[in-house]
Amino acid sequence: MKNHRRVLIGSLASAALMSLFLVNNGSVKADEVVQPNQVQQSSQVKVTTNQDNAKKPNNDQWANPADYKNDIPVQVLGINDLHGNIDTTGKAYVGRGMHYNAGNAARLSSYLNNAEKDFKDKNPEGNTFRVEAGDMVGASPATSSLLQDEPTMKSLKAMNVNIGTLGNHEFDEGLGEFDRIVEGKAPQKGQFNQEEQNYPHENSNLQIVISNVINKKDQTVPFNWQPYLTKEVKAGDKSSKVGFIGVVTADMPKLTFAKNLKDYQILDPAETIAKYDHILQNQGVNAIVVLAHTGVSTYKGKTSGEAVDILKKLYKIDPNNSVDLYVAAHSHQYANGTVGRTKIVQANKFSMAYDDAIGYIDPKTNDFVNGSLVTHVYPVMSPREDKLTKADPKVEAIIKDAENRTSKITNSVIGKTTPGTEISTSLNDNKENAVGDLVVDAQLFEAKKKGIQADFAITNGGGVRSNLNIESDGSIKWKSAQAVQPFNNQIQVFNLTGKQIYDVLNSQYVKDGERYYLVSGMRYAYTDTDDPSHPQKVAVMLDSTGKQIDLNKTYRVITSNYLVDSTAEFKGAKKVADVGIDTDLFVDYFKDQTAAGKLILAPELNRKFYLTKPQLAELLNKLKQEAQASKQNTVNNKLDEKNSQPANKTDKLVNRVDETKVSEPERSKKTAAVAKVVYVIYKAKKDENTLKVVNETVGKSSSSAIFTRSKNLNRNESKKASLPKTGAENVSWISWLGLALTSLVSVFGLGIKKRK
Numbered sequence: 001m002k003n004h005r006r007v008l009i010g011s012l013a014s015a016a017l018m019s020l021f022l023v024n025n026g027s028v029k030a031d032e033v034v035q036p037n038q039v040q041q042s043s044q045v046k047v048t049t050n051q052d053n054a055k056k057p058n059n060d061q062w063a064n065p066a067d068y069k070n071d072i073p074v075q076v077l078g079i080n081d082l083h084g085n086i087d088t089t090g091k092a093y094v095g096r097g098m099h100y101n102a103g104n105a106a107r108l109s110s111y112l113n114n115a116e117k118d119f120k121d122k123n124p125e126g127n128t129f130r131v132e133a134g135d136m137v138g139a140s141p142a143t144s145s146l147l148q149d150e151p152t153m154k155s156l157k158a159m160n161v162n163i164g165t166l167g168n169h170e171f172d173e174g175l176g177e178f179d180r181i182v183e184g185k186a187p188q189k190g191q192f193n194q195e196e197q198n199y200p201h202e203n204s205n206l207q208i209v210i211s212n213v214i215n216k217k218d219q220t221v222p223f224n225w226q227p228y229l230t231k232e233v234k235a236g237d238k239s240s241k242v243g244f245i246g247v248v249t250a251d252m253p254k255l256t257f258a259k260n261l262k263d264y265q266i267l268d269p270a271e272t273i274a275k276y277d278h279i280l281q282n283q284g285v286n287a288i289v290v291l292a293h294t295g296v297s298t299y300k301g302k303t304s305g306e307a308v309d310i311l312k313k314l315y316k317i318d319p320n321n322s323v324d325l326y327v328a329a330h331s332h333q334y335a336n337g338t339v340g341r342t343k344i345v346q347a348n349k350f351s352m353a354y355d356d357a358i359g360y361i362d363p364k365t366n367d368f369v370n371g372s373l374v375t376h377v378y379p380v381m382s383p384r385e386d387k388l389t390k391a392d393p394k395v396e397a398i399i400k401d402a403e404n405r406t407s408k409i410t411n412s413v414i415g416k417t418t419p420g421t422e423i424s425t426s427l428n429d430n431k432e433n434a435v436g437d438l439v440v441d442a443q444l445f446e447a448k449k450k451g452i453q454a455d456f457a458i459t460n461g462g463g464v465r466s467n468l469n470i471e472s473d474g475s476i477k478w479k480s481a482q483a484v485q486p487f488n489n490q491i492q493v494f495n496l497t498g499k500q501i502y503d504v505l506n507s508q509y510v511k512d513g514e515r516y517y518l519v520s521g522m523r524y525a526y527t528d529t530d531d532p533s534h535p536q537k538v539a540v541m542l543d544s545t546g547k548q549i550d551l552n553k554t555y556r557v558i559t560s561n562y563l564v565d566s567t568a569e570f571k572g573a574k575k576v577a578d579v580g581i582d583t584d585l586f587v588d589y590f591k592d593q594t595a596a597g598k599l600i601l602a603p604e605l606n607r608k609f610y611l612t613k614p615q616l617a618e619l620l621n622k623l624k625q626e627a628q629a630s631k632q633n634t635v636n637n638k639l640d641e642k643n644s645q646p647a648n649k650t651d652k653l654v655n656r657v658d659e660t661k662v663s664e665p666e667r668s669k670k671t672a673a674v675a676k677v678v679y680v681i682y683k684a685k686k687d688e689n690t691l692k693v694v695n696e697t698v699g700k701s702s703s704s705a706i707f708t709r710s711k712n713l714n715r716n717e718s719k720k721a722s723l724p725k726t727g728a729e730n731v732s733w734i735s736w737l738g739l740a741l742t743s744l745v746s747v748f749g750l751g752i753k754k755r756k
Contacts, residue, residue, distance in 0.1 A: 172487070211267075295514070431508070449592065525609050
């Protein structure tokens with residue numbers, strides 16, 4: 001009995017030390033826009049950032065029309081990544097400020113109308129084009145998705161957006177289905193829900209230009225779309241043409257199901273732009289606009305991203321290219337810059353902003369006059385921020401009609417939280433967000449509820465589409481959950497080794513990597529490397545008990561069929577169970593929590609943590625010691641079982657003497673020392689800013705450990721990050737008790753005697 005008590009004390013002490021070691025650093029929120037990995041700028045092609053200080057175009061800085069009386073005024077208004085968000089709002093970073101409750105397609109339409117009016121008031125003979133750079137549909141909220149995104153296409157038509165290109169999400173249900181809604185054809189009977197069958201189908205009048213997606217069979221652009229098109233522009237008796245080229249990111253194999261690409265070949269964007277730029281110039285068209293579903297960001301004065309790299313490559317292929325404007329998309333970020341001679345813009349996402357480019361074409365050169373093309377990006381402000389701008393009634397009627405058709409499903413209440421709770425997609429410094437953690441928690445919970453064994457859940461950050469919208473009374477509606485998980489992807493369980501899990505998570509940290517993962521049932525640390533192509537790496541992975549994940553062991557991992565189908569690191573994973581559809585699982589989770597009387601709360605962001613190399617070495621040493629102690633306990637337990645016989649009188653006498661041989665004065669002195677340690681622990685726990693645990697010299701042994709938690713620590717500014725918490729905001733009292741017991745072991749000389 002005494003032996004087991006000592007083993008228990010040792011185990012509690014070990015647990016206490018591990019818990020204290022894993023005290024998490026304070027959550028540090030990054031800026032609302034995440035800085036992408038910066039691309040080293042070429043000395044040959046200059047990249048600059050353009051300024052956006054105004055909220056509207058009316059009084060902004062433009063070229064003076066009086067200087068271009070003999071030229072043709074041209075305006076390009078652009079949007080990107082609408083994703084069917086015709087009736088949603090959110091936070092949008094544009095220029096130098098954050099705008100709250102930005103967006104809504106009816107308000108976007110009014111802002112586009114205002115921008116065009118302002119342009120034509122100053123340029124009465126001006127020509128305006130309204131364009132989109134892809135992902136108008138797909139991953140859409142219920143108001144649009146339940147009706148196959150036809151309300152979105154109808155809204156685009158009402159906004160006079162009539163030139164566009166493909167994004168990766170136009171592939172979601174196959175290009176055939178996208179072509180159907182562009183053309184406004186009725187679906188096959190019984191193909192979709194009855195509301196979609198009854199919806200009025202009409203042609204969107206959207207002209208699709210896409211040059212780097214071709215049929216494998218005959219090398220032509222699919223569905224009679226065009227690789228480029230030209231539009232005539234006039235001013236009085238003067239005329240010229242503007243050319244439009246469309247491209248989509250070359251990362252398509254990673255962004256959609258293989259079945260959606262099996263008939264198509266994706267060509268290199270830069271090479272394809274160079275090809276059609278040359279064709280257009282040969283036709284005398286030198287004013288060229290590229291609509292490109294490739295990402296770019298302007299952050300802290302620097303403009304970078306895939307789109308910048310493509311333009312640099314274009315200039316390398318053809319230094320004399322005539323691409324004047326590059327309307328970007330895909331990364332959902334704000335951008336306004338210049339690469340070489342080419343202006344580049346991106347207007348955030350979800351109807352929250354728009355691009356406005358104005359320049360003057362010389363009819364003699366058929367190109368924009370040098371220095372005349374100016375670009376800006378403007379927010380779609382909320383009624384509270386901009387009381388003067390009213391929603392476009394034509395688009396507003398389309399939205400209300402769609403909401404009425406889908407309201408029976410979308411407005412049902414499925415969960416409850418505390419009013420004022422925020423569960424958002426805002427990333428912390430480790431690229432973790434609350435709503436993403438909630439998604440994987442839900443998937444793991446629902447799998448286990450169904451009796452499906454699973455160890456972990458993993459999803460990609462790009463699959464978590466929006467904040468969880470919460471009503472003013474704290475209620476959560478079906479449409480809010482669906483907006484977060486709108487894909488209808490299959491969620492399944494796969495067998496993966498620890499090494500495969502490592503490879504998946506480690507792929508986040510390659511140079512210029514855009515994908516990030518959210519996890520449940522596990523935590524992991526990452527650290528720096530000396531490899532510029534892989535500047536950081538996963539250093540250690542822990543399961544929910546704090547035990548290190550074995551690279552050679554097989555685990556059951558929940559993820560989507562999309563990720564397994566599109567991610568190299570998942571290749572070869574064996575499916576062992578089906579869990580359900582992503583949307584349904586998320587909705588069911590809310591319902592189950594509500595039925596159990598639980599509120600939906602934002603998870604603590606503590607599943608990814610950065611460690612310096614010394615901190616990592618310390619953690620690995622602790623884990624090694626814990627593993628060795630666990631192994632020794634196993635050996636001792638086996639010996640106990642083998643020798644589990646009643647102790648003889650001599651044994652009892654020896655043990656009794658061992659317990660009583662310490663003198664009373666010495667015992668009192670050591671008891672006081674223990675009390676001092678416990679007091680230090682208690683006092684440290686009350687400190688809000690710094691947690692310090694100091695084990696003073698007691699008995700024969702001496703050790704010290706200091707753990708610091710800083711509320712305002714920023715990993716990007718300091719590498720002195722503290723060690724992570726294991727979960728709760730406050731360290732468990734069991735951990736404090738365990739540490740005190742560790743001191744008791746030292747004070748009273750308790751140890752495990754070897755049996756003879």
